[in-house]
Amino acid sequence: MLVVEDHEELAQTVAMGLRREGMAVDVALDGEAALDRTAVNDYDVVVLDRDLPGLHGDDVCGALTRAGYPARVLMLTAAATIDDKVTGLGLGADDYLPKPFAFAELVARIRALARRSRPALPPVLVHGDLRLDPATRIATRDGQRLPLSPKEFAVLELLLSARGAVVSAEQLLERGWDEFADPFTQTVKVTVSRLRRKLGDPPLIETVPQAGYRI
Template sequence: MRVLVLEDDPELGPALTRGLREAGFAVDHAGDLADADLKLAVNTYDCLIADRVLPDGDALGLLAAQRKAGSTLPVLLLTALDAISDRVAGFEHGADDYLVKPFAFAELAARVRTLCRRARPARLPELRAGGLELDLPRRRVRRDGVLLTLTAKEFAVLEVLMLRAGEVVTRSELIERCWDEQAEPMSNVVDVLVGQLRRRLGPPDPVETVRGAGYRLIAPDTGGDTGTRTGTGTRR
């Protein structure tokens, strides 16, 4: 899940970015409206977290412009403006959620994760492919019933591969969905991460390398046939 944080505070902005990355999100940071507008134009996000009062204006203007252009990107306003009229204005301009500073980071992360799930209505609580089971709400992975320990990035990559089980997922697609602007598109970060994921999952290897294209998740218990996304062949 990729998130854009729009916050000009020199301490809070980096702290939010760090905390959300540690919570498993890919995070980009913008310090003003112009930078945020540019990032929204060139990247795909699952959620925008925006302060209201910024050096070049009120984030409500950006939000209104996004909604007018047809954007359905979930937006959480994170601001010290706590009057009822401020909250009402936020929702009237298209905000999906409103959280007042100071706040508990655990609550913010939970709200953002909920908004990201809303942005992807087809994404459901559990994915299965072969012997792999991915419990999205609890962030747990099992293989043949055995609970595995994955890092947040390994979990994110496996989630994309399982959502596209049987299909080739390119390296650029994985970077777009699982990394943020700090990732270098021409580096080997994807290959290194997939190598780590393979070691975590153990044999037989469920991830196939498609030379010159990317990676494909296969169902290890069927000799290479693709798996289903639930135990009955439908997603639940």
């Protein structure tokens, strides 16, 4: 997802907290940078500060709406009157959270929006004896909790969400890591290898040569 906030310390604090929740997060400090990033990345959710200097958050939201950009937009702003909310939602925002906010509520709203940004998925992903609950960040197999790292959890969630379709290493890197990830790194291969060991037998993750991975 993309966090757009001109207060750099707040932006990095929010991004760090979301990454601890297993999300892949990029940061933009102004409206122009936000539109540059959305031009090349497919985000699930854009957390957008409304009161941006230069290109206003309203203009960013309007530009994304006119372009048919698929991400859900959560406006995060100190302007919290009913008229402000109506205006923001009228511009195409999908949700509106006034500052100050509880971080747990921000996470819950982002997860709710992310579920709606792609084809609808059940709240708990199940494949045989494997269960993954994105809300609680708990994955189990045969009733036993799996000790997954945030990245392992993210990769497993992406593979289960694909419902048997092949997910390329590039897609896993783009959606499971942030913009600073090295595209030539072996981190996806290493993470999948660790995930396989933790999932145990019988094996669940198949490598499709020259294509990627699938459950």
